[in-house]
Amino acid sequence: MPMKSMDKHEAMFREELAVRPPPNESLEQRPEIAPITGPTPLPEPAIKFDNINDEDYGENEAENKTRRCGQDVIEQLVNKFLNTGSTTDQKGSAPKFVNKEAQKLLGSSPYWSDKGVKEIGSIKDSDEAERNGWMDIIKRHKKSCHQLDGDISRRSRQNSRKSLTEAQDVMSRFVHSTSMQAKQFDAAAMPEELKKQLHYVSFEGMSALKEKDHQAFTSAQDHINQQISETLTCEKGMKAPCTLKKIDISAIFNSENDADHLKYLWGAFVRNVARLKPHYKKILDLSNTAAQLNGFSDGGAMWRSAFDLSTKNSPPKFDLKQQMQQIYEKILPLYKQLHAYIRRQISESTRIRSYRRRRLVFPLRINETE
Numbered sequence: 001m002p003m004k005s006m007d008k009h010e011a012m013f014r015e016e017l018a019v020r021p022p023p024n025e026s027l028e029q030r031p032e033i034a035p036i037t038g039p040t041p042l043p044e045p046a047i048k049f050d051n052i053n054d055e056d057y058g059e060n061e062a063e064n065k066t067r068r069c070g071q072d073v074i075e076q077l078v079n080k081f082l083n084t085g086s087t088t089d090q091k092g093s094a095p096k097f098v099n100k101e102a103q104k105l106l107g108s109s110p111y112w113s114d115k116g117v118k119e120i121g122s123i124k125d126s127d128e129a130e131r132n133g134w135m136d137i138i139k140r141h142k143k144s145c146h147q148l149d150g151d152i153s154r155r156s157r158q159n160s161r162k163s164l165t166e167a168q169d170v171m172s173r174f175v176h177s178t179s180m181q182a183k184q185f186d187a188a189a190m191p192e193e194l195k196k197q198l199h200y201v202s203f204e205g206m207s208a209l210k211e212k213d214h215q216a217f218t219s220a221q222d223h224i225n226q227q228i229s230e231t232l233t234c235e236k237g238m239k240a241p242c243t244l245k246k247i248d249i250s251a252i253f254n255s256e257n258d259a260d261h262l263k264y265l266w267g268a269f270v271r272n273v274a275r276l277k278p279h280y281k282k283i284l285d286l287s288n289t290a291a292q293l294n295g296f297s298d299g300g301a302m303w304r305s306a307f308d309l310s311t312k313n314s315p316p317k318f319d320l321k322q323q324m325q326q327i328y329e330k331i332l333p334l335y336k337q338l339h340a341y342i343r344r345q346i347s348e349s350t351r352i353r354s355y356r357r358r359r360l361v362f363p364l365r366i367n368e369t370e
Contacts (some may be wrong), residue, residue, distance in 0.1 A: 179201060
């Protein structure tokens with residue numbers, strides 16, 4: 001309502017009160033009402049929008065720590081509810097799972113169990129392997145792995161962390177149990193075709209780790225994935241609390257033309273993620289441990305085995321690094337042209353006239369003379 005209109009109505013109301021005596025009171029007994037000389041001042045607002053930068057937004061570190069602690073408690077309660085259906089500790093109650101599809105595969109055949117497994121390499125008769133139906137086991141192994149791989153990929157895209165963890169856990173159990181059964185057979189005494197299949201099934205990967213180490217490996221991965229998506233970055237010139245998540249920064253990169261702004265956001269995000277370095281080192285150490293349990297020298301050799309066809313008992317069929325280098329040298333001329341074209345397009349889109357004077361951080365940059 002306009003201020004003049006409000007003052008007019010208020011003045012009329014006061015005049016009416018002045019001429020209307022209350023009950024049992026004469027006009028002579030009433031004190032005089034002071035005349036209105038100006039507009040009635042409004043109460044001071046709770047937030048001063050004309051000086052909003054001076055407002056306190058929780059810059060105190062102790063308050064920030066308390067807030068983070070509260071968020072951790074909430075997340076623990078949510079995870080407990082997803083597991084048990086309740087936020088309270090219920091002893092003796094079976095856990096409730098979110099990923100029903102993965103749980104259906106768990107124990108769906110006798111090959112999920114490693115009970116009654118004989119010593120490693122104790123079975124040397126290929127006929128016994130055939131009688132035990134190992135070719136069928138291998139087919140089931142591949143089918144189940146494909147199902148779990150598809151479920152893990154789908155859950156990862158949906159960002160369903162609980163379902164993804166359950167699928168990975170089921171996958172680990174299946175790989176471990178089938179591997180233990182395959183190791184009963186002496187692969188060296190088997191026909192060539194069956195030998196290859198046994199080597200394939202007996203490979204455990206990260207499932208070879210002890211349960212405690214495997215949980216540490218999974219926890220480190222989960223923590224990295226969570227922090228990358230949830231880490232908050234501040235806009236340039238803004239103080240805490242920060243509000244930009246990775247998805248927000250990606251959206252800004254799709255439309256922003258200010259090179260300095262892009263460089264600042266990317267640098268701030270990378271600095272935040274750099275705090276995860278100890279978790280990456282933990283993953284590296286556990287990968288090397290798992291590789292040695294699988295018969296490889298280190299984690300790199302274990303992961304390359306899927307391409308160079310090496311096993312713990314046989315060397316690589318070819319040098320994967322050399323093959324990759326040869327392929328890289330073949331595409332290098334096209335790579336240089338593509339790099340130069342994209343660099344020019346970025347320079348134009350960000351309105352930088354002299355690219356060599358103000359270099360923009362760009363992942364495709366090569367170290368050779370331009």
